[in-house]
Amino acid sequence: GAVVSQHPSRVICKSGTSVKIECRSLDFQATTMFWYRQFPKKSLMLMATSNEGSKATYEQGVEKDKFLINHASLTLSTLTVTSAHPEDSSFYICSAARTGDTQYFGPGTRLTVL
Amino acid sequence: AQTVTQSQPEMSVQEAETVTLSCTYDTSESDYYLFWYKQPPSRQMILVIRQEAYKQQNATENRFSVNFQKAAKSFSLKISDSQLGDAAMYFCAYRAGGTSYGKLTFGQGTILTVHP
Numbered sequence: 454g455a456v457v458s459q460h461p462s463r464v465i466c467k468s469g470t471s472v473k474i475e476c477r478s479l480d481f482q483a484t485t486m487f488w489y490r491q492f493p494k495k496s497l498m499l500m501a502t503s504n505e506g507s508k509a510t511y512e513q514g515v516e517k518d519k520f521l522i523n524h525a526s527l528t529l530s531t532l533t534v535t536s537a538h539p540e541d542s543s544f545y546i547c548s549a550a551r552t553g554d555t556q557y558f559g560p561g562t563r564l565t566v567l
Numbered sequence: 568a569q570t571v572t573q574s575q576p577e578m579s580v581q582e583a584e585t586v587t588l589s590c591t592y593d594t595s596e597s598d599y600y601l602f603w604y605k606q607p608p609s610r611q612m613i614l615v616i617r618q619e620a621y622k623q624q625n626a627t628e629n630r631f632s633v634n635f636q637k638a639a640k641s642f643s644l645k646i647s648d649s650q651l652g653d654a655a656m657y658f659c660a661y662r663a664g665g666t667s668y669g670k671l672t673f674g675q676g677t678i679l680t681v682h683p
Contacts, residue, residue, distance in 0.1 A: 487670070555617060560610070
């Protein structure tokens, strides 16, 4: 149990375009989902926390107008990188959890902005 | 603010041997959880082991066990009978208990190499 999927696994886009990444909890209802960014051989950096039906809470320094997060249901959250630029290229990971429970992670999405 | 420190950027071990990864944390909370996650080359984060702070007994999961020293704020991971598949980056993580949204604070990570 506790499987989280992410789609797409890899995406390449042109500078200035927007990219949407989906995160789904497949076998449980996630009251909270988290979005992380990770650079090679570095730790995970929390970008935002989202609860179903409410606005996401962004970490300090994360541009909420650039990284749009929607948590429309208990099994789906989306991260949209708007007007992507090469510096947005990174590995993005989502996780999902029931209230007060362990976080389970998706397999990640590698974003490359040309 | 809570902090998690992994002081070993890299560790190596021979197959079938035992290795211990270190982790210390700082918190003023009394109710919290500690985790070890494994991130193999596929980059899928996998939960290895979880420890509730109120439990004195150290958690174990097959070949993985922890040494939880609450007073010292130390939470080390011992991997016994190391296997090639254990090669990965390991992250120690902290989460406050209670009614928090469950944010994890991660350490810097330790890259574990397993030699055949």
